[in-house]
Amino acid sequence: MPRTRSLLDLEHLSRDDITFILKLARTMHTRAPRPRLKGKRIALLFYEASTRTRVSFEFAAKLLGTHTSIISATASSVEKGESLVDTGKTLQALGADCIVVRHPSSGAPYVLARNLRVPIINAGDGMHEHPSQGLLDAYTILRHKKSLKGLKVTMIGDIQHSRVARSNIHLLSKFGAQVVLCGPAELLPETALTLAPGLKIVRHIEEAVRKSDVVMMLRVQKERLAGLNLDSEKYHIQYQLTLDRLKLAKSDAIVMHPGPMVRGMEIQTEVADSPQAVIEEQVHNGVYVRMAVMSVCMGVA
């Protein structure tokens, strides 16, 4: 029997593994879907609100021929006080072959992985990582750029609270991209530089965007600010990606956003709808990347 494995983060995923998943995603994208996981049961355990990630995993799982079940924290035993570990054990006992988990606590997928036999896929844990998003972002970049090496990728906004940022930083740094981070000190502490070698912080958005190949916008995560007061008027004046600012990037630069985006806050609506924006394409590609991730994790790749 092929070996199954969990996908908990991109920090510890090797370049070879990442390349393998991205190649497989390409196959999924170009060929008609095959039910290569036919009959398998996938539990989608969502402790946090989600539209795109949940539906993306669900469609991906169904295209692979699996049975899926969605468990959300507000309509399950979790409400009755069942612990994460016990919920995971219950799903395993019910015959789940894989658990996809989204959780507000950083590290929650590790807790499941330590206690269960089935592979765990991290669909976003607190402020920690969102590995499938990092993979689909890399996949999307590679649809437009030849290679990640040497690309200037600028991430703007709430890095501190962003699991997407952490996953992207790990992946892009592994492949030699020049990652530039931009945001106010409250949302982008200097400590961020310790996350991966070669990172740079540029506080002024114009300077950060200049000559970028990729501009990645991040939402201010109001739900995670924990009492931090942010002047949203000042924020959008200083950090919003506008058409004028985008002109400073390379002419073939692409604009990305993991969603959900707040038009008029971090991104000018004209930018979100501009031909340089690949935001919907990211969502679309996500399905193929997650098909690849599930195949690899379930040992059928």
Place this chain on the structure above:
Amino acid sequence: MKKQSLTIRGGHVIDPAEKLDGPYDILLKDGLVAEVAARGKLRGKGDDTFDARGLIVAPGFIDIHVHLREPGQTVKETIATGTAAAAAGGFTSVCAMPNTNPVNDLPAITRWMQDPERGARVNVFPIAAATVGSMGEQLTDYTMLKRAGAVAVTDDGKPILPDKIMREALLAAARVGLPVIQHAEDTRMTKGAAMHQGPTAFRLGLRGWPAEAESSLVERDIRLAAETKGHYHVAHLSAAAALKAVRRAKREHVHVTCEVTPHHFALIDEDVGEYNTNFKMNPPLRSREDRDALLASLADGTVDCVATDHAPHPQNEKNAEFDQAPFGITGLETALGLCVSILHVQENIPMRRIIELLSTNPARVMGLAHRGTLAVGSYADVTIFDPNKKWSYRAVESFSKSKNSPFDGWKLQGEVVATVVGGHMVFHSLS
């Protein structure tokens, strides 16, 4: 019938209080130290003898910071199991924190904890709540609590935050001669924080806990202690900046003392690894720089005591999301091994100083008369250990009800051989 007297012979006695550091024999009789004499001079005395050749004989260790969880949280620990772990760790006395359920804020609870019915293996000295229910609003009755046996007051687990209450607590405690122990955490800076603020917290996406949350409160308290002439004691000091404040205050003769836990001198924030909740405690494991400052201060005398902050939690509570899991680890059985392995072997701190940190100073800080020394007439509390013995700690074998230790599987040097309380052997490694 238990024998009435015991001679411990052939050992290397280290008693900093009596400036003893050499080969002595000791006669324990009727619960007290009856005689200390040069090796061989007590031959034939004592109903029973203990052969301590190759071992260090020290005044009984005193852990001034333990959570025995009784009353109210006996799933985690009881006074009986917690003190059994203490005995196995070489501690002859423990000071029990008041954050039980109910909170120990009444003389009746303080007395109940000391009742022989609890089955304590070693001496238990309750520390009472500094404020009613540890709510930080109204002082408890320090006079009556002291009369009931309390040796200090604190709201440990929570800080005493308002200036006014802290000042009142220091004044009231000074009047009756009790120390005020502060859990120095400005909770306004630590909302939702699960570990030390730094690169590891950032990498793991966990909310960080700044060192200033500790040092700013210690600095405030020192000002109040200077003003009130009270005795201020900093529990589980972890940050270099707080240490600096304590050092300065001591130079200025403010009555301030402090303790450091073995885990804070043995571990750093990076050791949390991938969300290992047995490395989650309050205060959190700090940076390498903080840890190095603690080691230096353990050597130079700034730190008064090593205390474990023994905080048992059952596996099911710790086996959870990192930010949801409770703070705290067990520590009674690993304290000596960590002190010898890290402070003595690695840092070259003399054994005499280690005994000072584990016995002499804890007795002085908590005002435990006739303890922390082997002077003739003091209580016959003795810890006998092998400073060279290497051993592996296995948490599953712990005497504590809980096994939440980050040191599971660690190879340590320095093993407790026997623990004697009031002249009776309460632990022997061979039995």
